[in-house]
Amino acid sequence: MDKSTLRRIDNTLKHLTKVTSDIENIHPHLNETPNLKTLKSILDGEYHFDRDRLKELFEESSTFDEIFLNKSIHTDEHREQTLKACKEIIQLQIVKLSDMEKNPKKFLNWFETISLCDPSVSLKFAVQYNLWGGTILFLGTKKHHERYLDGIENGSILGVFGLTELGHGSNVNGLETTATYDEANQEFIINSPTWNSQKYWPGNISRHGQMATVFARLILRGVDKGIHAFVVPIRGEKSNQYPYGKLCDGVEVRDISLKDAYNGIDNGGLLLKNVRIPRENMLDRFSQVDAQGQYHSNIPPNRHFAMTMSVFFIGRACLSLNSLAFTKAGLSIAVNYAKNRHQFGATTKSKQELPIIAYSTTHRRLIPYIARTYALDMAHKTIADLIPTYPKETIHSYTSGFKAITSWAAVEALQSCREVMGGQGFRLCNRVSMLRNHADLVTTGEGDNTVLTQQVAKYLLGLYHQVVKGSKKSVEHLSFKGELAYINNLTAQPPTPNTNANQLSNISYHQWLLEKREFLLIKELHSRLYGRHDDELIEPNTERWFTVWNQSLPLCIRITKANVDRLTQSFFLKKIVEQSGSNLVDTATLTMLKNLCRLDSLVQIQKDFGFFVNTGLMSGESKWIQLEDEITHLSRDISQHASVLTQAFSIPNKFNPLQNSIE
C-alpha cells in the first residue's frame, strides 16, 4: 500500500473518530415526525432518477407481475418471464457494464433497485453482468472486450460463470477441470475429467446460456500452472427447434430442478468433453500463453488465484444489496400488516381492539431491524463512495464482511417479519416468506458467509501482525495504520457524557465499546496464532498452525461481526454528519437518524452482552436491565414513526401488499 493511500485512509478514519462529538449535539427527542421526502431522498441518493425509471417500469409492465406467487407455474414459464424482464430493464439503458469499474456507485444503486422485483431478475443480472460480464471485463483484454461486451450488455450473448464444481464449492482452488494447450493447433482442450468436476450451480446453463467462462487448471506441456479462465461456446446457431442454440459438440448439460428460491434461474450442471477453443479464448489480463506454449505472467504464482478472484468484489456488494433490498420490502409489508391488524384491547371490556403495532413485542420485533437496515444502507453507500480510492484488499474485506453480516441479518429480519404477520406471513402472495427464502441463498452465493469471515479475520490479523511483530513495546505504544488506526485513540476508560445523560444513550460510549471489542478479538486471535504455546511459537503453515487456526474459526466470525458493527456505526455517523451540514435536512429527520444509529449500536452490543461483561468493558449491577430498557424505550419511541421510515424505502405498490387492508 503506498504512502498517499495510507495517509488518505488515516485522514478518513480520523474524521470518523471526530464525528461522534459533533453528533451528540443533535436534539435527542423523538416526538416530531421525520420528513418522509427527506428520508426518501437520503435513501435514494444521487441516482434517484435511475431508481424512479426502474420503479415506473415495474409498475407499468405486466412482465413484472409475480405470477408464481399466486399459482404454480411451469419452471420454463418462470424462466422465460425472468429473461423477458431482464430485457425490458436492459432497454432502459441505465447502466453500462463498464460502470462496474468506472462508476460502481451508479451500478450498485441500479442493482439494489432491480432487487425490488422478483428476485430471480436480479440474480439473472448477477450472472449475466457481474459474473459472465465481469470475467470478460476484469480478466479479459481488448480483444475480448471488443468481441463480447456489447452483446453481454444488450443481452444478445447470454452467458455462464463456471467456477463452482460439484466436487468443489467453497474451495474452488481444488477444482479439477483442465485446459490443456495443444501447440500444434494453437488450441486449448477443455475437459471435465470426472463426474465431480462438472461445473455445478451456475445460472444460464440449462436453458439460456450461449457462452461460458470456465475456470480450469491450465496445463502446459504436462505442467499444472493453476487456475485460469477461458471463454467456451456451449450453444451454437439458434433455430426454431433450438431457440437458444443447439448444444455444441462435447458439451453436456443437466438441470438442477426446483430450488427453495430463484426458480426463474436455469441453474444447471455442465460437463465438457475435450471441447476445443482457440488460444485467444484464454482471458489473459494477468497471464498469457504465447503460440509456442510459453507462459507469461507479472503475478507471482502464489498470488495468481487470489488476484483473479479479487476482481469479483462488486458482485459480492451487489448480492449484499440484494438482501438489504429484500429486508426493506419485508419490513414495509410487515409494518403495513402491523398497522392494519387489530387484536385484543386494553381491557377485556374494551370494544376497541389495538393494532398489533401498539404492542411492545411488535416494537422489538420490527424497529431494531428498521434501524439496522438504515445503518447498513448508509454503510453500503459509504463503501460505494470508497471503492474507487481505497486499496483493493480493504474493499475485498469490506464487501466480504458486509455481505456476510447483511445477509445473515436479512434472514433474521425477514423471519421476524414473517412471524409478526402470523398466518398471512405464510402466504406467498404477501411476499415475506418468499423474500426470506431468497435472502437465505445470499448467505451462500458469491462465497459462503462462514468462509468469507475467515478472509476478513485474516486481513485484520495481517494488518495487526505487521505492526506488533518483533516489537518489544506494548500495544498502547504502537502506531496502527489504515483500518486499524482507531486502536491508537482507544482509551482505557469509556468516555463520560458531557451532560447528566444516561451513559447507555451516549453514542461515543457505543463507539468505544464497538472499537474495544474488535481490538480485543483481533488481539486474541493474534495471541493464539503468534503467541507462545508451551513457551514456543507456532511455525506458520504447519499442522499445528492449522489446528489452532481451525479452533479459531468461530472467533473469525466474531471478529467479522465486530468489524462490520464498528464500521457500520462509523459510516452511519459519517453520513449523518454530512446530512447535518446540509440546510435541506430538518432537525426531526436528523434526530431520527441519530436515534436509529443509537438503537442499532445498542442492539448489536446487547447481542454480545456476555463478551462486554466478561471482558470488564461493561459493569454495574443492573446494566443488563438498563440496556434492555433503553432498547425497549427507543424501539417504542421510534415505532410511532415506523410507517414513515418504511415508506421512505419506497417499495413499488406492486411489491408492497397489505398497505390498506388485509384480504
Ligand SMILES: Cc1cc2nc3c(=O)[nH]c(=O)nc-3n(C[C@H](O)[C@H](O)[C@H](O)COP(=O)(O)OP(=O)(O)OC[C@H]3O[C@@H](n4cnc5c(N)ncnc54)[C@H](O)[C@@H]3O)c2cc1C
Ligand atoms: C442458486 C445458486 C446459484 C449459484 N450460481 C453460481 C454461478 O453462477 N457460478 C458458480 O460458479 N457458482 C454458483 N453457485 C455456487 C456457489 O458459489 C456455492 O454454492 C458456494 O460457493 C458454496 O459452495 P458449496 O455449495 O459447494 O458449499 P460447500 O463448500 O460444500 O460448503 C458447505 C458448508 O461447509 C462450510 N465450509 C466449507 N469450507 C470450510 C472451511 N474452510 N472452514 C469452515 N467451514 C467450511 C461452509 O461454511 C458451508 O456451510 C451458486 C449457488 C447457488 C445455490
